[in-house]
Amino acid sequence: MEVKKMITWRDIVQTLRFQRLLTALVLLTVEGVLRQLKERDAISEVECKRLIAQLSTFQNSDITALQTVFYLEVNTSATSTIASQTIRLNVFLRNISKLGRFNQNPKLHFLIFRFRELISLLRILRDARNAAAHDFSDRPEIGWNLTVFSAYMRVLEVAVIPSKFEEKIEKQKEEIKDAIVSFLENGNANLAKEDDDSSPSDKIDEIHNNQILDEISVIKNSIASLDTKLFDLVNNIPNRPVALEPELIKEDDEHENNGEEHEDIRVQVPSAITAAVLRQKLENFRKTIDDEFGEDAEWYGVACNILQKPFVSIIIKNKYRDVTSALLDEEINWRYKRHKKIMDKQIVKFETKINKIIESVIWDD
Structure with a gap:
């Protein structure tokens, strides 16, 4: 029997198939930001088209060159700032967040947060790729494996993912999960052997x-x-009018070092989640239902679970906002009717919690 070769951190930062998917997801996320800016009249339609055309030139870029997309020069409109101006995209988005502009638009707010996180994640992957090109020792393997696996998985959670990519990405996630488990098991065994020797x-x-x-x-x-x-x-000094608070170092918004911005230390994390994270949460909740109803007389296996894989996939595919709406879907309804009694019990007990998870998603266009 042929033993399946597990991927390593070097495969992720050096292999073409991982790099192509990473590039595509970053470009799609930045494009999503630009389209939202256009919808809010922060940039003109002409400017949006110009920038999207510019993004297309990065389709075959490596990780280092790809980071340039975060720092594109943007011609803003007067509605987004005091006056029209040319400014780097990362700085423009940071100013929007600081000034609280467009806070009434949760999709743009959430995309900005994801955009900023991708900057950090790509820096990690870039440094890992540089290390892979020059460092062939075994010493950093443990740290790099965990770091790169985590960073790449997080990209898959926060990036904009079109439906046609979902199957490929789910396969990659499973491949990386298997690699992490295998690495931890074998790594711990090797460390134990080294200790004995x-x-x-x-x-x-x-x-x-x-x-x-x-x-x-x-x-x-x-x-x-x-x-x-x-x-x-x-x-607690008496008569002090204002409590002393630790001040953040104030950086000039335009100050950058080799194209890298100095991010604020305090970041307000949105409570919203992406569709990729929704899938994870619902799949984790599936186990809760298994544990709760596994001994029920009406339970006949995974097909009885209201969060079985086909249900979750259809909820995400059709962007349903609650369980009740999803049950009316043709692809779900016939499965529901087959195990209605046990599924109704699950709905009574868990519908509110499941709906709360689904409602926290901000769907990408």
């Missing part, structure tokens, strides 16, 4: 190093505790 002097050095790390940790905790006490003391 190590010499007594190596073990003594390790104990000594651990003691040093413990002492450093104690010192850090003491400093943190002292800092908190000083902060409380200053804030």
Whole structure:
């Protein structure tokens, strides 16, 4: 029997199939941002078309060149700023967030958050690719595997994903999940073997190093505790009109270092989720239903679960806002009728919770 070769972090940052999908998703997300800006009259339709045409030139770019799309020069309209101006896209979106413009448009607000997160994720993957090109040692394999797998999976969660990509992406997610599990199992086994083979002097050095790390940790905790006490003391000075708060370093909005922006430390994370995260949440909830109703006399297996895979896929495909609407779908309804009794029990117990999860999605166009 042929053993399936598991992917590694080097495969993700160097293999063409991963790079092409990554590039496509980033470009689609930036395009989604641009279209929302156009709908809000933050940029003109002509400007939107110009920028989308510019995006198409990055279709075959590597990770480093791809990052340029976050810093495109945008000609804004007077409705989005005090006056029309030319500004980098990342700075423009950050200003929109800071000034609270278009807060009434949750889709744009959510896309801006995802846009900003993709910048950070792509930097991680770029650095990993550079490391893969120059570092062939085994030492960083554990850290890079976990870092790259996590960053790439997160891209699949926050990027705009068209329906035609969903099947391919689900396969890639499963492939990466299997690789993570395999790596952790084999990695831990190898580490244990290395520990057994190590010499007594190596073990003594390790104990000594651990003691040093413990002492450093104690010192850090003491400093943190002292800092908190000083902060409380200053804030409780009598007759102080305003409580002293730690100030963020104020950066000029236009200040950039080699095309990389200095992001705000405090970021308001939207409560909304993407369709990819919705799938994860519903699939996790499926296990809850299995545990709750698995012993029921009406339970005949996975086909009885109201969050079985076909149901979840159809909810996402047709962007249903609640369970009741989804049950009327032709592709779901006949399955529902076959196991109506047990599914009705699930609806009574979990409909509110499931609907709350579905309602938190902001669907992409």
